[in-house]
Amino acid sequence: MFTVNREAVSEAAVQARMLAYGQAEGASHLPGKRVAVCTSNPVELAAFVLYAKQLGISVLLIHGETPFVTARERAVEAGCSLLLHGDPVQEWVLPADGAGTYPASLLQYSSGTSGDAKLIARSWDEIDTEIRSYNEALQMDPLIRPIVLAPISHSYGLICGLLAAIERKSKPVLITSSNPKVALGQIRDISHHLVYGVPMLFHVLLSLAGENLRFHQLISSGAPLPEPLFDRLYERADRMLQQYGCTEAGCLALSPQAETHTEVGRPLSHLSLEAGDQVDHPGEIVAVTAKGRIHTRDLGYWSDLGRLHLLARMDDVINVSGLKVYPVEVENVLMQCPGVEDAVVFRGHHPIMGERAVALVKSSGTLTSASEAMSSDDPNSGHSMLTEASVLKAWCASKLPPYKVPGEFRMVSDIPRQPSGKISRRMLEEGEIAP
Structure with a gap:
């Protein structure tokens, strides 16, 4: 089994x-x-x-x-x-x-990332329907071994990683050790594998293994992949998959070969999805199932190829002087800055200006390489006197319109995450999680 x-x-x-x-x-x-x-x-x-x-x-x-x-x-x-x-x-x-x-x-x-956690009940018959639809979309050879890094106390690891594999007569490997070197060993030992993970776990694996790590196939879910991390994984995998779902209905969409960090594919066959019609006009993703309509509170849109793209949680969008800022977009820019290891952007409040973006950033020590990169054409720029916050602000200003540049940068030793690897921007905003 x-x-x-x-x-x-x-x-x-x-x-x-x-x-x-x-x-x-x-x-x-x-x-x-x-x-x-x-x-x-x-x-x-x-x-x-x-x-x-x-x-x-x-x-x-x-x-x-x-x-x-x-x-x-x-x-x-x-x-x-x-x-x-x-x-x-x-x-x-x-x-x-x-x-x-x-x-x-x-x-x-439910995870409670955007409100109080609520109890969700799904019948075993519903789970079986999801599994059949999921395996139909996955089209995975049973001989390919799933390596499940995601906890099976969550539906992603349990239903998609474990139960769906058993249904298609595959033999999943559950990684139980908290030592990421154990997972690396299994990935290297099992040549034909499909690794189930979340962005934070993939980030840790790449940090440990560097250029020596190669994936046969991998699938990410649970949180959007930052663009720099997606690009690194894409280069190191023979096949890159992404999926999207919610606690109320399980897996909603699957991309058997994702080409961008926002692409989560097409709906599973037992349901339909509603979303915006283009990137500039995203809409709430609504799942239409046999039990009715499920409002996910996520923003997404359909590409010209009919693939769903995930942008942000509706509750996480920051309104800066009437203009919308998607936290993930700013996080992607921060993650491209030399010396930045991790970052999260959430809604802050200014007594006069109203809403603004606030960034928590974990660096590898110093960000001087970023300031040197920006000032390479100007030897008299005086970059050595810049603080980490000013380096980050200048970096963002060079790549984003002014209203998307965070109004505050806080350097932290670690980014607070939930056990699932998700970030609750609501709890950061309300001060329920200490950065």
Whole structure:
């Protein structure tokens, strides 16, 4: 079925765990109930999800690093009867109040990047429909091994990386070690692979491996790829894929061969998508499914070739004196600056000027190379006296119209991200995350 790269855990170990769940006291009462799973051990998680799917048990996925108290609160709020928590997993019986009988579903809390997290329930039948449509669009040879770097506590890693691979009789490898060198070893050892990752993970891999890393095939999702990172990956992959989705409906679109960092392809066959008609007139991406219309709050547009391009979250767009600034566009420019390792742009507020762009930037130490590059034609420019913020401002001013240049640059040691690798610009704007 699949292999897990930790302590040589094999298919037999997963089957043994599934059998153990089936023999557990009270397991016969679980169909129709909701069970929360919070573990960093993918063997436990994968085994229970497969077992639950077979028996019609609803599963609430909680990220494995979530503390017990928080996991318990979320499980109770979702009406779960049982919480499986930790590594090794311990079973915790939850209060029965409110824990009724439910349709068999996969449950997840939305990421909360643009508002309060909400509980999403999708039936196992819906998941199966997505998997069939996904594999139809992917057209992947079963002999190509998926290497799943994305956590399977999220639908991207679980449904697309794991369950879809099992359905097409492939054998995915789940990378469980937090050491990126382990992932690099698997990528190099498995010649015909498809790596499932998110932008931050790919950035780390490229930083470690440098020019020596070559991908057979890779697929990115979870957050838009910065253009400089897309270009580096494109040069090092035989095939570059991107996909786009949301918690409410799973994968919505897939690009089997992405040519730009914004391209996320065509809709899967079981749904349709609405978006803007051109890059200068983007519109909200709306998914039309068997359950109705889902407003994603993402901005996108259709290219002349009928491919969907993703621009930004609607809530992240910054209104500077009536003009729209897309944070990703500014981040792409910052990431091209020599010495910049990571950057995020979000909405700031000025008491007189109103909204403005604010940039958090992580550098490799100094940005003198950028100032030298800009002043190479002017030996009397005095670039050595420039501060990091002034170098960044001058860099952006040379490549962007004035209204898109951030009004503030903050140098940080790390960019705050959620466990999924996503950035919550709303939380940065509201000060809920300390930069």
